């Protein structure tokens with residue numbers, strides 16, 4: 024069948040919204056009509072070449088939709104089901120999966136670099152030219168073929184804009200706090216970067232019962248949103264007095280520092296504002312080839328723990344529905360993350376707005392024909 028998709032033909036080129044060919048779902052695969060897709064910084068890293076990605080490709084990895092058709096042997100979803108898409112269709116059988124650490128799945132890590140679906144197949148093409156899948160999903164399109172394990176069924180009536188964001192940013196930020204760091208009630212927390220992931224980490228810290236939550240973010244509108252979503256202090260990291268203000272506020276250093284932006288310089292800063300015995304969690308992935316530098320003697324004497332978290336160390340099938348239930352109960356105001364909505368044809372504008380920080384989270388609605396603005 025034919026569908027519309029945003030294709031990245033080469034690094035640093037604008038996305039090309041084109042009619043593409045989508046093959047039928049193979050065994051274990053599902054065709055999803057994409058309802059909403061968040062615009063994530065990881066997609067931008069593919070465009071800018073910061074991370075090497077097989078091209079040409081249809082980008083997008085933060086989506087929700089409705090199952091339209093299923094291939095042979097699919098048992099967990101049926102046509103008509105509303106789903107959130109996980110870009111981590113873990114194999115379930117490797118050593119990491121057996122240990123319950125799905126984000127470290129050896130199979131997924133290996134296969135994702137190929138730009139195929141998890142089974143090795145390709146279902147997208149344009150005039151006979153093969154297009155790569157991105158993060159197993161390719162949600163900047165009206166339809167996507169995905170692996171059954173990427174589909175997590177949701178109750179009918181779930182807000183598909185919010186569900187899309189749960190597919191990446193929200194789960195990554197909240198999971199960093201509750202799965203990886205396991206923040207204790209009464210803790211002090213700092214979050215560096217208040218985009219979709221950082222704001223989600225702030226909400227996660229509130230959910231975990233942190234006493235103080237400091238947001239460090241250069242864009243004023245995002246600092247204001249951070250305060251609305253549970254931060255107790257918001258600082259501009261470019262202010263030379265910010266580090267001392269944070270140390271004073273946390274009485275000598277925070278228990279947990281989360282670095283949502285993928286900048287190695289922020290990891291050094293986060294290390295310096297974390298108290299001895301505290302934990303620094305890197306969430307945003309720094310550029311290919313970058314190296315983190317830390318003060319050697321203090322690393323030993325302070326016993327600080329430095330760790331990363333990939334996809335919020337999530338078990339998507341458990342964590343995503345749980346996060347959406349908490350949202351439905353009014354305990355996570357995730358709808359405030361949904362910024363301006365864009366038509367598929369406006370995808371390049373959505374990226375420009377994401378990079379300038381105008382929108383909390385830009386959301387593509389690939390079926391909308393008119394002006395998708397929702398305030």
Ligand SMILES: [Zn+2]
Nearest residue numbers: 063065191192
């Ligand atoms: Zn993402």
Ligand SMILES: [Zn+2]
Nearest residue numbers: 114117120128
């Ligand atoms: Zn595995």
